[in-house]
Amino acid sequence: MLVETLLPFMAIIAVATYVQSVAGFALGMIVMGTVTTFNLVPIAFTSVVISFVTLINSIFILKGSIQQLNKRLILLTVAGMLPGLIIGLTLLEFLSSEYNQMLQNILGIAIIGAGISMIVKSPHKDRQQSREGMFFGAGTASGILTGMFSMGGPPLVYIFYRQPFTLNLIRLYLLSIFFVSSISRITMVGIQGGLTSDMLLFAIICIPVVLGVSWIAKRYPPPISLDTMRKIAFCMLMVIGVSLLINSNH
Secondary structure, three states: OHHHHHHHHHHHHHHHHHHHHHHOOOHHHHHHHHHHHOOOOOHHHHHHHHHHHHHHHHHHHHOOOHHHOOHHHHHHHHHHHHHHHHHHHHHHHHHHHHOHHHHHHHHHHHHHHHHHHHHHOOOOOOOOOOOHHHHHHHHHHHHHHHHHHOOOHHHHHHHHOOOOOOHHHHHHHHHHHHHHHHHHHHHHHHHOOOOOHHHHHHHHHHHHHHHHHHHHHHHOOOOOOHHHHHHHHHHHHHHHHHHHHHHHOO
C-alpha cells in the first residue's frame, strides 16, 4: 500500500514542483487538490509533506536571487502570515475531525478562486504599488490557507500580480514568502506533536524528486512565457477545484 500510494504521490509532486519552479506558485494547490481528489492520503498528512517540499524547492530556486527583493514587503507579508498560520492550523484540526466534507469544499473553492484571481489581471509596469496594509492583509489570508492546506498562494498571487513588478520578480517574492511560511508551519506542527514518521518518510523520499525537477526547470525553462505558464496553471487549478467539489458532494 505504501508503494501504491507513494508512486502517484511522487508523480504529482514532480508536476507541481515544475510548475512552481517556473511560475513561482501552485505547488501546494496542485498537490493538495490532486491528492485529495484521488483520496491518496488525508489532508493533514499532505499539508506537512507539501511544507517540506515547498521549503526545498524555494531554497533551490532562490539561491543567489534574494538580493533583488524589497525585504520590507516580505516582512510585512510575513508579519500578517504568522497569526494566520495559527488560525489555519486550529481550523484544520477542528474541521478534519468533524467536518471533512466541508474541509474539502473549502479547499475546492479556494483552488478555483486562486485560478480566477491569477487570470484576471497581469502585471504591468505602469501600475502603482499597493499600500503596505494590503500586503499585511494578504499575508494573514495566506497564513490561514497555509495553516489549513499548505497552499497559501491565492492571496499572495492576488496581491503580487497587481504590482509594478516583472513576472520573474513576482516569482521570487512568492517563493521567498513560501520559504518562511513552510519553516513556520513545520515548526508549529512539530510543537503540536503532529509530525509522524510516515510524513517524514514521504517528505524524505520526495526530496530527490523536488531537487531534480527544480534543477531541470531552472536549467532548462520551458519554451513559453511565464504568462503562458500562468494560464496553463489556471486551467489545471480549475479542473482540480471543480473535481474536488464534485467528489466531496457525492
